[in-house]
Amino acid sequence: MSLLDDFLIRAALAGVGVALAAAPMGCFVVWRRMAYFGDATAHAAILGVAMALALDIPVFGGAVAVALAMALTVSTLSGRGYSMDTLLGVLAHSALAFGLVAVSFLTDVRIDLMAYLFGDILAVGRADLGVIWAGAALVVGLLTWRWQALLTATLNPDLAYAGGLDPRREQLILTLALALVVAVAIKVVGVLLIAAMLLIPAAVARPFARTPEQMAMAAAAVAVVSVLGGLWVSLDLDTPAGPSIVCVAAVLFLLSSLFRSVRQGA
């Protein structure tokens, strides 16, 4: 009997994997004000799940493909003079609605919709764990590789151009990383709460950081604590795991905000 036989160990490892990928990605989402963008990408993933089940291909692949398609659509349209919040609102909720309708057609597949909307971290298997960690490693690898360029492009696209970088390429890399994060996080927190895993740890970390790197590290720590704390709460109080993880993160955000206002008041 190995360690991975314990469902709780698998759940914790899956959560930590997602936390480590979502935290640095979430920092960029916060810095670039892409919160709604993250939402739209995440909501689109449910459509990807439905299509994957219908076509009998791996759910991870379907989710990545549709999330990426959504993210690319949004980035393409964003430069064309549409009002961004309206556009994102339309796309995010349409994608979710189409996804839910698509799922309802899958009569011959027994599908637990709740598991995809809110995650089912306690049901993570060995194969899922492999996919999650491979995806998370890919995201962290991408972000580390392009870190300097991504930061420059985030600060100011013209500074990136002047430095010989193409900010559109960096935007594409972030878009790809976001789609990957969404796909690996579905099993853990579900499509409705992925944006929370991106935003909250980064927001909690902000008052404690003086550099972008410190913020990414602190966000990762906050995300890991939220995952483990949420799992513990879920077991102790018999609450759903995904939402419990987000609740713990939200409480940490409250504490961080208090810390911030106390320090500013001093």
Added chain:
Amino acid sequence: MSLIAAEDLGVRLGGHEVLSHVDFAIERGEIVTVVGPNGSGKSTFLRALIGAQPLSSGRITRAPGLRIGYVPQKLHIDPTLPMTVARFLSLPKRRPQADVARALERVAVPHLEGRQMVDLSGGQFQRVLLARALLEAPDLLILDEATQGLDQPGSAAFYRLIEELRQDLGCAVVMVSHELHVVMAASDRVICLNGHVCCQGTPEIVASAPEYRALFGTGTQGALALYRHDHNHSHDADCDHAHHRHEEEA
């Protein structure tokens, strides 16, 4: 060969022709100022030079291996992004601590490394932007309204610094400014832009050109004369003369 040259440059933004038939070239060590009314395409022109603006016609040729230091018009740093001065100066390339300290000293704001960018004053912020451009060891320094938000003594000091840097580094400078009198005094050549090149030449020639007066009136003439004492040379209104002026000074 010129450091950078634009031939018959044209830019359209949203169906509107912002720049057309602009020819431009700059040599090592030259300071060129671009003036023009609001919406005349000054910033677009600079963005085209750094490669941030797709062209609708014409072409831009850069000397091989040309290093550009760019100081943008304004840089908004989102308050959610923590950024010390030292970290900012290490973008996009990582720089050794000693280089960062030297660059800050060069622009007369030493020991700012540990400060947050958002906590800097307007003048400090502009100097830090300039320090970042200097770390590139640029052949060409491009500044877009770099003194926006500085008071007049502040911007005069800033332009004096630019002129010193040009002499130390031997780099060329292209800048856009609204502060005609101050900038023109520090320039070898002035280009008056209004969608196309209206006129160009030494500050004196441009200031007295009918095209320039049509755009800006004659009011700046007096102020220009006031600032001329910064330079220890007098000129005939002769375009060719201007390019040699600073070699004598150096």
